[in-house]
């Protein structure tokens with residue numbers, strides 16, 4: 001088990017309980033909440049993203065919660081391949097957002113490199129965090145371990161503080177994330193608290209945002225480890241029916257014939273069962289029972305059908321939007337402007353609090 005897994009699991013119990021409470025508060029008064037989330041433009045979004053956070057974002061938006069969706073494009077600069085084709089990566093990500101139902105009329109989709117005042121917040125925020133704290137952030141350690149870089153850049157080490165700027169520039173109070181992001185969110189809360197203590201003059205400039213974990217457990221990739229773009233084990237939202245079938249055919253299972261839902265002892269099989277249940281809006285135990293003696297072959301047939309059925313309308317919508325790149329650029333431009341106005345206001349307030357409003 002990696003450091004992230006261990007910490008993630010421990011932190012998750014509390015975060016999960018708090019998320020359930022938050023959920024109730026949001027249902028009652030959606031107008032009190034401002035949500036910010038984002039995904040790095042590192043490639044197509046996949047089913048792990050979808051069931052982990054994406055569908056939750058759309059649900060919050062549809063509940064009437066103000067939603068900002070960030071494309072943290074500066075956070076992929078360390079990857080040469082992506083940096084060389086950044087525009088395409090960003091646009092593909094926006095297409096994924098539009099396909100799943102993020103509505104640019106109601107939600108703000110923007111790229112953080114296009115919001116100067118947001119990035120300027122990074123400097124005072126960096127003064128509030130020690131190098132030791134950055135060095136021991138488990139998510140950063142994990143990212144470094146999986147990066148293909150020979151040396152760790154300063155940018156990579158400061159990701160969590162940059163993320164604090166991403167969240168605090170608009171004073172978001174809820175951040176729907178996967179459990180791997182909990183350490184980053186903790187740094188955001190620390191930055192907010194320390195800023196308020198040092199410069200708040202008895203009041204508070206920033207809220208301490210809370211993580212909203214969705215109820216869906218972690219989906220594994222086709223090789224039985226965490227589904228992740230960089231591990232090549234993901235089924236992307238935009239994959240077509242044939243590619244989906246091929247990926248699932250190649251998915252790892254185990255030697256036991258009878259299908260059961262037992263995530264602790266049979267992670268690979270259970271993840272496929274879970275994926276089926278999520279797509280069918282059913283119960284994983286029930287799904288496993290139905291397949292039972294049919295074994296891995298029947299399980300793979302069922303999960304393929306479930307995924308392709310569930311994602312057909314999303315994939316159709318994506319293909320339609322992909323025909324009109326101008327629309328994608330307009331969505332981003334409008335979002336960047338809206339985010340820019342919010343960031344300008346916050347930076348002004350921050351500079352005043354720090355007594356540098358000359």
Ligand code: TRP
Pocket residue numbers: 036037038039040070072075162163166167175177181184
């Ligand atoms: N660190 C996130 C990831 O690895 C991306 C991200 C950057 C983010 N800024 C954010 C997520 C702000 C939520 C809020 O995918």
